[in-house]
Amino acid sequence: MEYTVQKLASLAGVSARTLRYYDELGILKPARINSSGYRIYGQKEVDTLQQILFYRELGVSLDCIKDIITSPSFDPLTALKEHRERLLQKKSSWIY
Structure with missing residues (x-):
């Protein structure tokens, strides 16, 4: 399935501006740009966005996220x- 900026933003719960900013930073490039100039995202980009949002939730900076995601040795598993592990560490710090 393919998504425009607006559809992906709505699906992910982020603003269209955020997706455009991620494109500017080079951490979430669209799969293609159609003849009308719209950014079009596919499943690979949706998966990448989920990774980005997860790292953001952990408080990782966008610069670090870019390093992680663009690394040739990046392995999703x-x-x-x-x-x-990070979530478990974060959770254990909440326990008194």
């Missing part, structure tokens, strides 16, 4: 395992 390893990233998920790291996410899980």
Whole structure:
């Protein structure tokens, strides 16, 4: 399935401006730009956006997120395992 900026923003709960900003930073490029100039995102970009939003939730800076996501050695499975560990650490810090 393909999404325009507005549709993806609505789906992800972020603003269209945020998606455009992520494009400017180079951390979320659209799959293509159609003949009308609209950014079009596919499933790969949706998955990447989920990773970005997860890291943002953990308080990771956009510069660090860019380094992580654009790394040639980026492995989604390893990233998920790291996410899980960070969440567990964060959760344990909430317990008194």
